[in-house]
Amino acid sequence: PGLDPDDNRRALELDRAGVFHSWSAQAELSPMVLAGGSGCRVWDYAGTEYLDFSSQLVNVNIGYQHPRVVAAIQEQAAQLVTVSPATANLARGEAAKRILEVAGEGFSRVFFTNGGADANENAIRMARLSTGRDTVLSQYRSYHGGTGAAIVATGDWRRIPNRYARGHRHFFGPFAYRSEFWSDGEEQECERALHHLERTIQAEGAGTIAAILIETIPGTAGIMPPPAGYLPGVREIADRYGIVLILDEVMAGFGRTGDWFAFHRYGVTPDLVTFAKGVNSGYVPAGGVLISPRIAERFDHDVYPGGLTYSGHPLAMAAIVATIDAMRDEGIVDNAARVGAEVIGPALHRLAEDHPSVGDVRGCGVFWAIELVADGDGAEPLDAATMAALKAELLGRGLLPFVTANRIHVVPPCVVTAQEAAEGIAIIDAALGALRL
Numbered sequence: 001p002g003l004d005p006d007d008n009r010r011a012l013e014l015d016r017a018g019v020f021h022s023w024s025a026q027a028e029l030s031p032m033v034l035a036g037g038s039g040c041r042v043w044d045y046a047g048t049e050y051l052d053f054s055s056q057l058v059n060v061n062i063g064y065q066h067p068r069v070v071a072a073i074q075e076q077a078a079q080l081v082t083v084s085p086a087t088a089n090l091a092r093g094e095a096a097k098r099i100l101e102v103a104g105e106g107f108s109r110v111f112f113t114n115g116g117a118d119a120n121e122n123a124i125r126m127a128r129l130s131t132g133r134d135t136v137l138s139q140y141r142s143y144h145g146g147t148g149a150a151i152v153a154t155g156d157w158r159r160i161p162n163r164y165a166r167g168h169r170h171f172f173g174p175f176a177y178r179s180e181f182w183s184d185g186e187e188q189e190c191e192r193a194l195h196h197l198e199r200t201i202q203a204e205g206a207g208t209i210a211a212i213l214i215e216t217i218p219g220t221a222g223i224m225p226p227p228a229g230y231l232p233g234v235r236e237i238a239d240r241y242g243i244v245l246i247l248d249e250v251m252a253g254f255g256r257t258g259d260w261f262a263f264h265r266y267g268v269t270p271d272l273v274t275f276a277k278g279v280n281s282g283y284v285p286a287g288g289v290l291i292s293p294r295i296a297e298r299f300d301h302d303v304y305p306g307g308l309t310y311s312g313h314p315l316a317m318a319a320i321v322a323t324i325d326a327m328r329d330e331g332i333v334d335n336a337a338r339v340g341a342e343v344i345g346p347a348l349h350r351l352a353e354d355h356p357s358v359g360d361v362r363g364c365g366v367f368w369a370i371e372l373v374a375d376g377d378g379a380e381p382l383d384a385a386t387m388a389a390l391k392a393e394l395l396g397r398g399l400l401p402f403v404t405a406n407r408i409h410v411v412p413p414c415v416v417t418a419q420e421a422a423e424g425i426a427i428i429d430a431a432l433g434a435l436r437l
């Protein structure tokens with residue numbers, strides 16, 4: 001209602017005339033136009049509708065236009081749209097209280113940022129200041145954000161043209177499907193990955209390492225849930241060498257895995273947790289660091305040398321409060337767990353049986369990857385041209401997918417219904433069939 005189909009053309013023209021896009025060759029772009037959304041559906045100005053299996057950048061956990069969150073932002077805007085981080089304000093205090101509640105034992109304070117990258121910048125700063133050490137260890141298969149230290153902590157290709165921050169080293173995490181350790185299964189993969197981490201620490205100089213920074217479940221790199229013993233093993237190694245354990249839950253947190261935080265699945269308590277995205281589904285940009293008492297107390301009488309003009313911005317904070325309240329009242333985290341276990345997981349495993357190109361499926365909650373390969377044994381990733389054709393086929397059939405490298409990430413909003421999940425996977429099934437994959 002109220003849409004003008006001609007605005008598709010105008011939006012694209014204005015974009016191409018003036019907007020500089022992230023991670024892109026500017027002259028080769030033709031971005032998708034979006035005008036509106038509700039729940040798990042989005043549409044353009046012509047009213048062409050898509051079922052969203054991407055949650056945009058895996059952040060719209062509560063779905064589009066949740067009325068309670070929209071109303072909370074409107075009410076806060078009417079009362080006070082902006083306030084300095086040095087002040088006290090109800091919205092910020094209530095947001096911190098709720099985040100600490102859903103995180104559980106082990107954390108006493110929250111530092112607010114504008115998103116995930118600056119959450120990691122500040123967690124790294126806290127780890128360096130509290131240990132007096134310099135080096136940050138992180139995984140090759142990782143993404144931690146687009147700014148100074150966060151992009152150099154990132155393991156994927158985006159680190160390489162940005163390598164201007166010092167004090168970073170990388171290691172391989174466990175991934176049995178494409179093992180770097182010649183393992184024959186999860187248990188051996190876990191054991192060897194832990195051995196490799198400990199040897200990396202020793203070889204780099206244990207006394208120089210401030211932090212191990214890990215995505216609890218690496219997301220952009222391929223949604224790779226670690227073997228059950230891996231994170232407890234990392235926790236033990238970090239403790240033995242006096243290293244701060246930072247878990248990056250920017251993508252995995254706030255319901256995505258069917259838990260409030262992914263680390264809850266593995267029985268570990270990190271020293272610092274970074275979050276963003278799902279904390280308020282990106283309705284207003286926000287992120288932050290959950291801080292353990294030991295690190296928070298380090299700055300009781302010493303000044304913390306970090307801050308942001310918009311740390312704890314009231315519109316973002318009001319959106320956090322309403323998001324967490326709505327997620328609790330509506331059982332949205334449980335919904336993600338249930339739809340993942342009862343619908344998405346079984347349907348993706350059937351897809352793997354029916355299509356020779358599906359080499360592996362893995363995940364939990366509403367956080368799944370389908371790995372597409374050129375041969376049935378899974379060695380050779382499907383080529384970029386075929387992946388592009390598959391993406392076009394999915395869009396043509398009304399599904400907004402998250403396609404990256406040789407994978408489809410099945411990452412709908414946490415509010416996805418069993419019917420919507422089945423509908424989306426049926427579209428993937430049909431698209432694979434149409435391309436004879």
Ligand code: PLP
Pocket residue numbers: 057114115116117118120143144145146215219220248249250251252276277287
């Ligand atoms: N950490 C992880 C695990 C992410 O997935 C992302 C974004 O995709 C970030 C950090 C960076 O967050 P932002 O883009 O909000 O800075």
